[in-house]
Structures are given as structure tokens and as C-alpha cells.
Amino acid sequence: MSNEAAWWCAASAPVPATVEDLAAGLTALPDREIADLLLARPDLLAPPSSSFTMLAARAGARPSVETALADLNAAVLAVAEAVVATGVQDPGLLGPALLLSSDDVAAHLATLRRLALVLDSGPVAGLVEAVGPHPLGLAPAAAPQEGRPDAPPPPSLQTLHATARSAASQHANSQRAAAERPGPQQAAARDATPLEDTPVLSPAALAVLDALTWGPPTGTLREGGQAPGAASLVERGWLERTQDESGTTRFLLPRRVALALRGGRLLRRPPTAPDPAALPIQDPATTADQSSRAAEEAVRLVAALVDEWGREGGPILRTGGVGVRALARTADALGLEGAPAARVIELAAGAGLLGLDDAGATWVPSTQVPLWRTATLPERWAPLAVAWACSARAPWLVGTRGEDGALRAVLGDGLETARAGSLRRRILLLLDSLPEGAVVTPTWVYEALTWARPRRPVLDGDVTGVLDETEFLGITGGGALSRAGRLLARSVRHETLLSSDGEADPRLLGALERALEEDLAAPVGLLLVQSDLTAVVPGRPEPDLAALLDKAATVESRGSALAVRFTDESVRAALDSGWSAVELRQALERWTPTPLPSALTTLIEDVARHHGAVRVREVASVLRVPDPATAAGLLAEARLKGLGLDEVAPGVLLATAPAGQVLRELRAAGLSPVLEDTSGRLLLAGDAVTARRGGPGVEPVRPGAVTATRRHRHSARELAVLVGRLRAGERARRDPAVPAGAATDPVHALAVMRQAQSSRSRLRLRLAGPDGVVQERRVRVLAVEAGRVRLADVERETELTVAVHRVVSVEEE
Structure with a gap:
């Protein structure tokens, strides 16, 4: 057994620091350090404590300690567990055992002391409770093993495995030697010891040690089960066998045995963060190119969503949110899968571009859309990025089931989760801390976040969802934080x-x-049209050209060049936007160095001839069809039965479906209908909502049930006042006027008050006011609740509710 292992075996768990110890330590600190403690542990600020003793009672209790531990990284937590497990606070001893440098351990110990989690006398009681019964996977420090107090400790687990492998190898060699040349060599090989003085354990016994050495140190034998490797270990004194109250067999690996098996180490591997130096570095120009293209595409998709929902909005289900059918329709209109379409919808709603109609039953574009449309690309992108960073929505959860078993729907309350907003901020701050151009993966980010806050675990799917959003929005490009993304991260910080x-x-x-x-990239104003109805823009198109192609063509590929194709549907969409056939040809010719191919002009003229042959007027709904043959064809078409068509007059059809659905299904049937208002005026694409409501768009409505809050940041003056009141309250608590038998610590005071409530006896209570002034009351206890007590003042004949931390002392009359 190594010297280090022997030393750790002799170490014992510390006695937790008492409330009085912590109160004395806090009282001795200068005001500046008390203020820093309150800032580092803001849960101690609300409500403020009346004295250092009350502050110590709260700071040393498990709930507050758990809150503090949740923000500590794996290395600091390992040092905290080591202090709880061994009672040692010497960096020179803890460093090698934790596989950390002495300087790092000293820094982590300073952090724990600054947070009032560890004192010179030992850890606070709440830290011992929070760590649990098996810190660092070790059994509690206890008396020597029953029955075998003098049993020698085992060698390291690594040595035992090496011995077992050597024994197996020698056995195989002896078998071969016996078969090839029997004689004295066979006996010598059989009698050879793999490693001198090292026992050879069976594979089953080694499996038991493998399972228990690094914790947890306990195992339970299932009813009717067997543990063939445990018997030899119990016989050697390396394992304890006990039974609990129910008769279940339990095995315990004693602390000194575990430390010997570990070779004196407290951890299996160093508690270090993933190394950023291992990440590939991307050229800044590549990041800028990819992120800017993604930003441009995100803006285009949001604009396309607004157009689609201007024609036919997103109806809300009775259970809340937009249904699967509406999501599928929207995804098809945007040319996306369901998950990316849900991301676009949530992004638009978060930026205030959507709202609810007058009936509150359908999501439609809001009054912010017209102004947003007329802005430049960067001006449209920036509010989307800020809305995303502030969002507490999780679009990647669409289609999954919540805790109640219900499916989560897009724009539904089920996507609202505080962890989403926190994770976005954490990932932005993590990316900002990396070297410029560092390319991350979801696995690396997950490991880094887990190391930074092991007690606040994140879900791998959540990390992937947020990183997909950053890439989609252009906050990252190719996995590296963009210039704009870095600005956003620093604003979060x-x-x-x-x-x-x-x-x-x-x-x-x-x-x-x-x-x-x-x-x-610099915009390009050149369109190269081919005779096969395809066209290429050799770069990023200028805004006017991009808007034209967005309406008149279907995108086939995006990248360093934009490739599009002209189709019947795309040309019809351009005509829906208000262009005539002549205007569309002229608009395209403006960007082409050569005349348009005849195939394209023929396509435009052919679509224009049929465009508007059917006009839809939304009442719910009226179709004007001047051509009797066309009207008869509509009534006979089986695919249109769901529209509820009926001819009420020559050339006039009624439909029970809304105008948006009528337009969509007529187009799917091969027709080219257009929308008109009540006066017969042709409506351009995107005007449907205004016409339907007869006025301006609806007010923005952001989905979700969580309201953003801003945490109050205490100023230096406020903190100085709080520290002053703590000192005044502590002086009052230690005032000689306090009776010797009075309960002054919170735990004792609560016990006295609960007993007084049961016996209905009277108490003499001393309370500290907000200004530190102490007053005395004679009371009866009506109720003791969480953190407060309800009292009846027997002299003033009034009731009062008092926070427990304001009780200076309490005694029976």
C-alpha cells in the first residue's frame, strides 16, 4: 500500500461547522467581503437577515447551500467533496489525490470559503448534507471492520487486474508446455507466482471491486440472487456483508479498502473542462460568409411565413397551440420539414410579427409586419436575433409529449420552459469565451456545460436544438461564433x-x-437565364432582385451562387403579387444581359392567360366564375368536395371553407384563382388579413405563459445598509439583556415556538425590525409555517406574522 493511500486511510470525516462558528466567522469579516458574499449568494438577500446568526443559519442550511453549489464547476465541487470526505484543507495533500495542481486546489478552497461553504474548522452542515453519505464515492468513515480489524488492505485495483492477466497468461503457457514437452518445466511453470505476494482474484471478485471501488460503495443482493465473487472478498476482510431491516443482503466496501484499491487517489480522472485548444479553428471569412447567408435565409423564411399566414393563418387548437395540419401546410409552403418550420414560426412570434385575430382563434401577421418588411436586411434580422436570445421557448420540443402526456404544439404553452432561456444564455457565453473561429460540436458543448455546472444537468437534445437555432439564425457560421453573435453574447453577459x-x-x-x-457579401445585380427555365445569380443578389426571384422563381440551391427555376406555380405567385405579364418580363429583363429565352416568355404568357379565371371573395366564401364550363367543372371535381361548393347564381358559387383554403385547394387542382375584396378589387399577396378584418393588422402577441423579469441589482449603498443592519442585529442578539436561558439560534427558537403552540403557553419574544431596532413582545404562537410564524400579541390584542430570521430570542414566561 502506498504512503499516499495509507495517509488517506487515516483521514476521517470532519465535524461540520456549527451555526455559531459560521456566525463568528461572518462577524469577523470586513464589510466589503460580507457584501461580496451577499452578491455571490443572492438568495440570502431576500428577505434580509436581522443578524449574522440568522444569516449563518440560512447560509449553512441545505437549501441555500444547494443553490450555491448549482453554480460551481466540477473542480470546485470535487474539492468541496474532498473536504467533506477527509476533513483535509491542505492544497499540497489534496492536489495529488484530486489530480489537480496545488495552486488550483488553493483557488477552489478560497472560492468555497468566500461563499461561506467551508470554514477553517470544517464544512458547514448544509454542505455535508448536500454532498450525501458517500462523498467522492467513499463509504462513511467508521470503526475498523467487524471481525477482521487487522485485515491487510489490498493492493491497487490496477495491480490486481495485472496479476489476474499474468496468471491467466502463465496458465495458458503451462498448458501448451505440458502438451509439447512434459517434464520438470511443467511443474515449474505451474508453481510460478504471477506477482509475488499479490493474490489472484477470480473474475467475479474483480467485477465486484470494479463496481464498488469508485462508488457508490454499496451494493444490494436481489432476492434469490447470487454474488459468487463476494465470498472471497468478505473472507479477506475487503468487503463487509450486512442485512438491513427487511432482511435484504447488502455489501459495503470499507473506506480504507476503497482508498487502497484507488492507489490513494480520490478521483478516477482529473475534473478538468474540455480543452478548447482541441477545437478546429475556422477562417473568419468563412464564418462571416456562412453566418451572413444563414441570416439572410432566416429573414427570407420569416417573410415567407408572414405571407403564408396572411393568406391562411394558423388556427389554434382547443388544447392550445397550432395543430399538426397547419404546421404541415406551413412547412410545405416554406419548403421545409416540420421541425425547421416550427422554428421559423416561433421566431416570428417571438419577434412580435404575429398576433391573434379578433376572435382569438387564429394566428395572423401583426401590425409590425409592414414596417419590418420595408426595412433593410440587417434591420429585419437584428430584432429576430434579440428576440431569440430573450426567448424561453423550445421549438425543438414540438411533437414530443409533456409531463401530462399531451403533445407539445407550436405556439403552445407546452414549449415554454425556463431552461431554454438559460441554456441559450449559457451557450452564448461559452462560445464567447472560446478563441475566435473555434468550431464547436454539440458533444463538446454538452461536456463543457456539464463540467461548468454538474448539479444543473442539461439535456443533450436541448444543446443540439439551441445550436441548430444559432446556425439557422446566423449567430454562428459553420459552428463558429459570428461577429454579430459575439456582440449578442457580450450583451447577454x-x-x-x-x-x-x-x-x-x-x-x-x-x-x-x-x-x-x-x-x-457585396450584392450582385446579374441574372443569367437559361433556356431550360433555370437561372443563376453569381453571388448574393441585390435586394430588389432577391425580392423578384423570391416571388417569381423556385430556389434550387443557395451558396456562393443562387440557382432558381421558373415554374407555373412561381410565375403565378408573381402575378398574385400584382405584376402583369408585361411587368414581370420587364422586371426580369432589367437584370439579364441578354433577352429572355422564348421558353420563359411563353411560360409567363401562358400562366397569365389563365390567371384570374376564378375569383374568390371571402365571405366564407363566394366564388365568381364567369365561364359556365369552369363553374360546372368546379362543382363536379371530387377533390373540391371539402370546400362545400354550391352554385347560387350563374357564375356565382358559395363555399363553406375560408378563402385561404379555397385558394390553396383550387390551385392544387390546377386552377389559378385570385383573391378580391368586397368591392371586387384584386388583392395582392399578403393583403388577405387586412381585407378579412376590414382594418389594420392585429397587435403583436408573444406566445407562452412566462413573463420576463428583471432581477434587482443591489447597489453598493444598499449593501452597506444591509451589512450595517446585520451588525446592529448581532449586537442586539448578544446584548446582556437577553436572558441566559433564551433560545437565540433559529433551530432552537423554532423548536421552542412549536412546543409553545402545542401547549398554548405564552412566550417572551425579542424581534429585530428592518432598521435593526429590537422590540419585545409577549405572544402566543398561532401557527409555525415555512420561514415565518403567526403570533397573537397578548398585550396589544393583535395578530402579527413574523419572518423567522427576525427573531432575536425567545423564552417561555
């Missing part, structure tokens, strides 16, 4: 995403717009 009125900070919006503008 300094909590400057929103202004005082709760809207996106104008300065941040301006900075994001400039950053994206710098990354965007």
Missing part, C-alpha cells in the same frame, strides 16, 4: 439585451445591424 421599457435595446440593435452589414 452585461445584461443589456433589453432597455428599461422591456424592448430590445436600440444601441444593441444598431450594433448588430452594422456587424451583419460588414459580413454580408
